[in-house]
Amino acid sequence: MATPYVDWLVRVLLEAADGERAALHAARLPTAVTIPVTVVRHQCPHCRRTWAKQPSAASHVARCWYNPAVRSCKTCEYHEPGEAAGGCWGDPYCNCPEIPEGCAIGAATPMVTDCPLWQPLHDLIGDRS
Template sequence: MSTVDLPTPIVVTRHQCPHCQRYTRARRDRVEQHMPRCWQNPAARACKTCVNYEPADQEGPYPEHPGWPEGCGHEDGPDELKQPITDCPHWELHPRLAARD
């Protein structure tokens, strides 16, 4: 009689951020540490949940133009975002997120 070596399926538990749904970890405490600073969490007052957030535009005004980076539409906000900002003083909840509550 011969034996066949086959992979054995296993079940694992992963924990996922309920805001971005991209951050998953095996340890729950790692996700709990991520959640307060998650850019998709309205409680973090970050750019991606703000009414002033302007997403990147891949197409510029003409073919040679590289497009526009993410930005802030607030008059006192940064023109270009190197990375999203949390606890922004200009933050206002985006209306699409207010409908969720």
Template sequence: MTTSLDPFPWDTEDLEPATPTPAPTIPAEAPLAIQVTRYQCPHCRTTRSKKTAATAHISRCWKNPAVRTCKTCTHYEPPGDGDQCIPGRACGCNIYPESCNAEADIPEDRPAVHCPKWEPRED
């Protein structure tokens, strides 16, 4: 028997449990494999997506001996890295800028190119 205060005026024992509606299945799509061609400089690991851009880079690459830059010259002295000469203490005694032993001027923002004092470095 139900009363007016009963929140469920119907007999809840006669109700069937609700069946959840299954979510629709979406077929999983596999990613597509594509092949991309990149052009890499033979002197450094720089790559370009266009062959013309890679060719232009090679003609000015700092590691290309044909460009005659400081990086490929026997007179080039790389900058000091500031490694510790006393274990456990950074003394800074070997921090120095890059230089040229042939006394050629090296720009501050890039190596010199087509240097008249350039000589090939033996690696």
């Protein structure tokens, strides 16, 4: 048989434990202050794509279509860029070319790298997006 004192003591201890739990929970809630995060990305200097890992970016730069050292069609004087269609079957998000990319002298179909007939494009633009 419990005495009134024991009942009172149990009630007070349970209320104190509930208060402590509520205080701990409130301390874990997010605050309105944001935490700045620095993110490092590695960007290709020719086409401006980015990667999280440096080896992946370096691998891409070595084969990037816009890198003149690769001697690809995109940086060649003879490159004929394709013309975008108005959309396939009325789809405005379709990227199918109406006129595909080509080579003015027929040296490359499809596009290639290390072309023996490659000539540097005189108006190369470094800022491609």
